Amino acid sequence: MEKSQRFSVINRLKSFKYAFNGLKLFFQNDHNGRVHLFAAVIAIGLSWLLHISALEWIAVLMVIAAVMVTEIINAAIEKLADVVSPGYHPKIKIVKDLAAGAVLMTTFLALAVGALIFIPKLFACIS
Numbered sequence: 001m002e003k004s005q006r007f008s009v010i011n012r013l014k015s016f017k018y019a020f021n022g023l024k025l026f027f028q029n030d031h032n033g034r035v036h037l038f039a040a041v042i043a044i045g046l047s048w049l050l051h052i053s054a055l056e057w058i059a060v061l062m063v064i065a066a067v068m069v070t071e072i073i074n075a076a077i078e079k080l081a082d083v084v085s086p087g088y089h090p091k092i093k094i095v096k097d098l099a100a101g102a103v104l105m106t107t108f109l110a111l112a113v114g115a116l117i118f119i120p121k122l123f124a125c126i127s
C-alpha cells in the first residue's frame with residue numbers, strides 16, 4: 001500500500017490553483033462553457049430584475065451549478081476519451097453519450113425550474 005503523504009498547506013493551496021485553472025480552461029476555451037456562462041448571467045440578471053424570493057434564488061443557483069458541474073465533468077470525460085481512443089470505438093460512443101445525457105438531464109431540470117419561477121412573474125409584469 002502507498003505510504004500516506006504528510007498534510008501540507010502548500011499542497012492544498014496548489015490543489016486549489018489547479019482547480020481554478022480547470023474553471024478557467026472551461027470558461028475560456030470550452031464553447032459549451034461560454035454558452036453556460038452566458039445563460040447563467042441571463043438567469044441571474046432576470047432573477048434580480050424580477051425580485052425573486054430567497055428560496056427561488058436557491059433553486060436558480062442550484063440548477064445553474066448542476067448544469068455547469070455536469071458540463072465540466074462531461075468535458076473532462078470527452079477529453080479523457082479522446083486520449084484513450086482517438087479513433088472510433090463503440091464503447092467510447094456509449095461513454096460520451098452517457099456523459100452528454102447527464103448534461104441534458106440537468107438542462108431539462110434547469111428549464112423546468114426557470115419556467116416555474118420566471119413565467120408567472122413575467123406574465124404578472126405584462127398584465
Ligand SMILES: Nc1ncnc2c1ncn2[C@@H]1O[C@H](COP(=O)(O)OP(=O)(O)OP(=O)(O)O)[C@@H](O)[C@H]1O
Nearest residue numbers: 032078085086087088089090092093094096097100
Ligand atoms: N471516439 C469515438 N468513438 C465513438 N463515438 C464517438 C467518438 N467520439 C465521438 N463520438 C460520438 O460523437 C458524439 C459527439 O462527440 P464529441 O466528442 O464531438 O462531443 P460533442 O458534445 O459534440 O463535443 P463538444 O462538446 O466539444 O462540442 C458522442 O456523443 C459520440 O456519440
